[in-house]
Amino acid sequence: MSDEKPYRKLETQALLQQIAFRHGMEAMAASEEGNLAWVSSGFPVEIPVAMNVFPTYPEQSGAIIGATKIGPEVCGFAEDLGYSQELCSYARASIGSTDRPDDVAMGALPKPQAFLGCNNICGTILKWYDANSEQTGAPVFLLDTPPLEAEQKPHHRAYVKQGLERLIEFLGKTFNTTLEEDKFREVADLSSRAIKLWTQSLKACQNKPSPLNCADRFLTMAPVVSSRGMEHCTEFYEVLLAEVEDRVKQSIGAIREEKIRLLWDNIPPWFILRFFNQLAARGVVFPADTYTHAWSGAVEGTDTDSLLDGVVDIYSNVYLNKNLDAKVDKMCQLIKDFDLDGFVMFSVRSCKRYSLGQLVSKEIVTEKTGVPGVVIEGDMVDSRLFNEAQIQTRVDALLEMFV
């Protein structure tokens, strides 16, 4: 038996660590200078960045807490404060690590001067930041992007745009700063370029073999979440895309022997990313997932007003802000475009917005595409809510269908 690993590590991963380190240092400095905001993953970060407010991401810190396997302990700190174990584990990890930063080896964030949340990913974000705000005394700004039933209606657009105007005012007052058009355009342009490069890397996974597996994408999406609009983020995705294209040119797959191509739905269980590597050993690759494909589109415009219109478009239309039909359509499209044999839906107990509806959409997706799927249940950070043996049995049952 060969010692060779069933998957191939990306060389770009080394650069990723550097970026994470750099981001952490800059966040610390920004906190000391009174310029740090904690920001939700779907927040139009181009605006604070253009106003010299440094963003850092508690969801990413939740992922780190999960990956370093201290999730149950840190979530437990929040539970000690009275927060139910039924709540989102990103939120619990954040509340817990804010309460006891010295007891968290990795993942506690420096103290912010403001919380910037956007409910285009969920309603939880508002409640979570309210709790954080009580802990730290820093104010919350909530950008309200009401969920879309179908096409975004004009009054929804107008309302979100008014929210952006309030945001600029809030940042101006809180951080004593202004939004300059040139800077805004520059940041939006950098952000768009990073997103385009990232999207190209994702699209490259339509190739067979797929140059990236799930875990690769989950890790390399970090900069587009945390640093879009900054120069080094765009540079990172240039390097990643080059490596991906090279793999495609040479027919090098993310896993050594690609036999079954599946779609992954939802956030990954960060504490057990080896789950994907174990499946790789059985020839299973995940060329697409709904999580990393939630990012698309670019903020475009010629002046502040049109750039704000672009922001309204992009940030109202994120995957989690759409209805069940749109989610089903997206999954069917990915299955078709990436020529996938089936799908795995991770029903994340933490995340009602992402997970409720999966039992129904599983049936519809299979009906529409003819490919089978399975729903497995667990959590992304809190490993107490993850039954590995049970999940294995379910995934085995799915894989047997492809034999």
Next chain:
Amino acid sequence: MSFPEVIEQSNQVLQALVDAGERVIGYVYPHPPHEILIAHGLKPSLVRTNPSVVGAYEASLQTFSCSLTRNLFSQRVSSSFPLLAGIVFSGNTCDALQNVGDIWRKRFPEDRVLRLTYPVGDFGEASVDFLSMEIEALSNELTGLYGVAFSESNFRTAALLLHEIRDVLQLFYTVRLLYPSLISYNTLSNLVGEFLTAPTQEASERMKGKWEEVVEKLDTNQKNTVEQLRESLLNQDLSDFEAEIDSANHRIAVIGGMVEPSTLAGLMENIPGITHTTLVLDMLSFGFKTVFTPPVSIEGDPFRESARSILGAHSEPTQEGLPKRTAFLKDVLTKLSIHGLIVCEQSFCDPDEFEAPSLEKAAEEVGVATVKLPLDSELSDRARIEGRIQTFLETINAS
């Protein structure tokens, strides 16, 4: 009246309405535009949870959907709902309702599922603009679905009716706070229950009749104090309210989200140590917050005025505004001499579960004891819940 009796009675009322040719439209979130619905010839009725219906949701919802949505779904699966002409789900209030509305449409395509999307907070005119457009869109949809156009005169009548109902219920709430021996919590919760079942003229007459009985027992000074407190509660500002409150007996308030006053009245009924003056106030979404909603003005544009009224209500845990809610809670606890606070948490309800620690902290800061009460719609752990309340009361009594 026990909660199952409330449901039984509510179903009878709804059946009678349907038999009389009325169209009943259900709503799930506590702030529907009642007046607009009535203006389309509909009778708005709260879609209630039913503790006797369990576990028929599993093919469509995971166990971590909140207990309220699981229960409603189970009722629909087992066809135990009263005859509804449609259901209005809310959008942008909580993740559970957002998604369950979509799931409902898929599973029961024959149902008329409507959606009213709310702004997440009160951002002044921006929120009024948004919500009024949503209400107008809902109104247009109702016209299309039922063939009954919005009627200006029905709207005016409805605005008057709702004003009367809320007005008298506000008085009951206030009297309960000031002179709890004059109206029992049970009676109050039954009257609120009638409003939630269907805000009809008959219900309004019954409430007014009851008020005649109560008001007789108040002297002029007391009437003035009632009016002053009612205004303060409606304006969400107790800073100017000064009155001597008889706090010789222990006074308990209840707070939390989507729980009905009758559920609590039912729970409290048999607990040793509870007297008829113990539970003086609920600050629940389906009780106090629905009742203390400012009236809809009939002067301006109906959709805007309706939006203004909804946004003028006490904010929900689903909305932004936690600091304002905790500040108001502290005022209520101190100015109204509350000794203990019961904080309800619906199982798997994010808004409740996130807010509970802050509410407990606020109460502790003003020296009021609290207990957290995890609930589900089936009250599956009833004995333990009752035990918890009893122990809490004993602790307060001992202090």
